[in-house]
Amino acid sequence: xxxxxxxxxxxxxxxxxxxxxxxxxxxxxxxxxxxxxxxxxxxxxxxxxxxxxxxxxxxxxxxxxxxxxxxxxxxxxxxxxxxxxxxxxxxxxxxxxxxxxxxxxxxxxxxxxxxxx
Amino acid sequence: xxxxxxxxxxxxxxxxxxxxxxxxxxxxxxxxxxxxxxxxxxxxxxxxxxxxxxxxxxxxxxxxxxxxxxxxxxxxxxxxxxxxxxxxxxxxxxxxxxxxxxxxxxxxxxxxxxxxx
Numbered sequence: 001x002x003x004x005x006x007x008x009x010x011x012x013x014x015x016x017x018x019x020x021x022x023x024x025x026x027x028x029x030x031x032x033x034x035x036x037x038x039x040x041x042x043x044x045x046x047x048x049x050x051x052x053x054x055x056x057x058x059x060x061x062x063x064x065x066x067x068x069x070x071x072x073x074x075x076x077x078x079x080x081x082x083x084x085x086x087x088x089x090x091x092x093x094x095x096x097x098x099x100x101x102x103x104x105x106x107x108x109x110x111x112x113x114x115x116x117x
Numbered sequence: 118x119x120x121x122x123x124x125x126x127x128x129x130x131x132x133x134x135x136x137x138x139x140x141x142x143x144x145x146x147x148x149x150x151x152x153x154x155x156x157x158x159x160x161x162x163x164x165x166x167x168x169x170x171x172x173x174x175x176x177x178x179x180x181x182x183x184x185x186x187x188x189x190x191x192x193x194x195x196x197x198x199x200x201x202x203x204x205x206x207x208x209x210x211x212x213x214x215x216x217x218x219x220x221x222x223x224x225x226x227x228x229x230x231x232x233x234x
Contacts, residue, residue, distance in 0.1 A: 009229060022139045022204075024150055031148020036139055036204035051233025081227035083216055087139075087153035089224040099200055107206040110198035112126060116168025 003041035005048075010041055014085035020056060021086050025098065028077040028091040034098035035106040037066070039088060044079075051076045053092055072096035120158035122165075127158055131202035137173060138203050142215065145194040145208040151215035152223040154183070156205060161196075168193045170209055189213035 003010070013021055020038040027034055037055035039047065043063055046054040053066045053074035067073030074092035081088055099106040120127070130138055137155040144151055154172035156164065160180055163171040170183045170191035184190030191209035198205055216223040 017134055022153055024141050024153060026148075026150055031143075033141055033143055033150065033206050036141060036199060048229060048231050049233060051231060076231055076233065079229045079231060080224040081229055082153060082223040083218055083220070083226065084223075087223070089150050101200055103200070106199040106201075106204075107197040109200065112165060112196045112198055114165050114168060114193055114196055116166060116193065 003045050005041040005045035012081060012085045021088055023088040023090050025090045025092055027094050032105055034094055047076060048079060053090055120162050122158040122162035129198060129202045138205055140205040140207050142207045142209055144211050149222055151211055164193060170207055
């Protein structure tokens with residue numbers, strides 16, 4: 001199904017084999033990186049026009065409005081596309097935790113050891 | 118070629134069809150999101166053990182140490198894996214601009230209009 005995304009924006013997207021671009025989600029005031037989601041043209045269109053961050057779930061193969069179930073919605077403050085068109089930076093005001101585990105961010109529990117000399 | 122990446126870390130990665138995970142790169146002190154790169158196991162191994170952010174170039178199909186040509190290297194401060202294993206948050210000290218255009222970040226020139234009511 002064709003998306004209603006502005007064709008001028010659609011022309012700038014460099015999608016992966018699955019038709020998706022990575023969306024980095026950042027808390028607009030603190031700068032915390034909250035999560036990474038995935039958007040196709042339609043998810044980006046909905047995000048830009050509804051002001052609620054909307055993603056494509058690769059595992060469930062459906063659109064999801066962040067927080068629709070949990071209440072932990074993301075109010076969109078701004079969206080920017082990167083220089084080569086394959087990543088978005090979505091600045092939001094996150095209600096509650098961004099992670100389904102209850103953590104504030106999806107990276108809180110995943111620190112890896114850097115062993116550089 | 119098998120990578121020397123710690124098998125305990127490798128087991129946590131959920132790679133895309135091309136064997137890659139997204140790497141979100143953030144300036145460690147200001148919180149700026151600088152760019153998004155892509156890492157396979159070996160790029161992550163090199164990033165963790167050399168302290169220089171290293172990516173897989175999907176267009177050139179080769180490893181690249183950020184700044185090897187430009188001098189705009191990224192000194193790695195920390196690396197975290199997200200809750201579902203398909204994205205990394207790499208906190209760095211970025212020398213100079215992160216973007217090949219000369220901009221500080223790869224998102225500086227790409228603001229999209231949010232038309233939400």
